[in-house]
Amino acid sequence: MQIAVITVRVPRELKEAMDKLDVNWSEEIRRFIARRVDEELRRRRLEEAIAILRGTGGVERGFAEKAVREDRDSR
Secondary structure, three states: OOOOOOOOOOOHHHHHHHHOOOOOHHHHHHHHHHHHHHHHHHHHHHHHHHHHHHHHOOOOOOHHHHHHHHHHHOO
């Protein structure tokens, strides 16, 4: 795995408060970024799926009821 470096600027007061805590800030930020990227990718895939479904014209009215009835009758 190749590593990239990013820099984040925070107010001095915040950095001083961070320094008083026993927290691995690099790991916290890596986890946050990974989680946020995952959320954004999921949101975009959902938007794409919705756009595809809107483009298909949807399903006919009463389709679900008809499909359930057919399934029950086939037993």
